[in-house]
Amino acid sequence: MKTITVLLADDHRIVREGFRSLLNLTTDIKVIAEATNGREALALGKLHRPDVMVMDLAMPLLNGLEAARQMLAEHPDGKIIILSGHNDDASIDRVMEVGAAGYLSKQTSGESLADAIREVHAGNRFFSPLIRKRLENGYEKSRGSGEWQVKKGLTLTPRELEVIQLIAESYANKQVAADLGISIKTVEKHRQHVMNKLNIHDTAGLTRYAIAHGIIESAGLRAIV
Numbered sequence: 001m002k003t004i005t006v007l008l009a010d011d012h013r014i015v016r017e018g019f020r021s022l023l024n025l026t027t028d029i030k031v032i033a034e035a036t037n038g039r040e041a042l043a044l045g046k047l048h049r050p051d052v053m054v055m056d057l058a059m060p061l062l063n064g065l066e067a068a069r070q071m072l073a074e075h076p077d078g079k080i081i082i083l084s085g086h087n088d089d090a091s092i093d094r095v096m097e098v099g100a101a102g103y104l105s106k107q108t109s110g111e112s113l114a115d116a117i118r119e120v121h122a123g124n125r126f127f128s129p130l131i132r133k134r135l136e137n138g139y140e141k142s143r144g145s146g147e148w149q150v151k152k153g154l155t156l157t158p159r160e161l162e163v164i165q166l167i168a169e170s171y172a173n174k175q176v177a178a179d180l181g182i183s184i185k186t187v188e189k190h191r192q193h194v195m196n197k198l199n200i201h202d203t204a205g206l207t208r209y210a211i212a213h214g215i216i217e218s219a220g221l222r223a224i225v
Helices: 013-023 038-048 064-074 089-098 110-121 129-136 158-168 173-180 184-198 203-212
Strands: 004-009 029-035 052-056 080-084 102-105
Touching: 004 013, 004 038, 004 110, 013 029, 013 110, 029 038, 029 110, 038 052, 038 064, 052 064, 052 110, 064 080, 064 089, 064 158, 080 089, 080 110, 089 102, 102 110, 158 173, 158 184, 158 203, 173 184, 184 203
Parallel strands: 004 029, 004 052, 052 080, 080 102
Antiparallel strands: none
């Protein structure tokens, strides 16, 4: 029997350790790499090419959805499962648009995660009961461009989402520019476009938006490591 190789990406060490220990008890699944943020997940995913990537929805530097979008854009046959504490409709919508093969609650058991990994590796899709019920009732979205719908037909581009995340994580414009490899002027332009689209006028407002939409976690949640 071929061993299914897995990359785990979650900024909470205790979550990674728990899932790794449980998965490595199986005879057919092996965790071969771990990442603490979305950028590291992308780099390790390209390096190790695991059979399945399991990623937290909200991670620092680059959230799981944007990491999944970029990975699938480069490797459309990739198998990605999103883990999240968010089960709201907006989060479900975005996971479906990205094209992830699975979406599970972070409270899922190790056994359920193992089942999900096996199903996804076999070419199927796997969702938590709530999401599966919605799918059975006819809810479905095809893989999208990575843009997020905001209001009145406006969208946030993947680059604008990256800028929002870094600003919400208290990165200065200079740091955002260096991290993304763009000029400070371009960062300021993206920031202004985002504020105009969302009708938000300060950093605190962008941060609240990022937390509400699962782009980042609140400071209280992120303290659990």
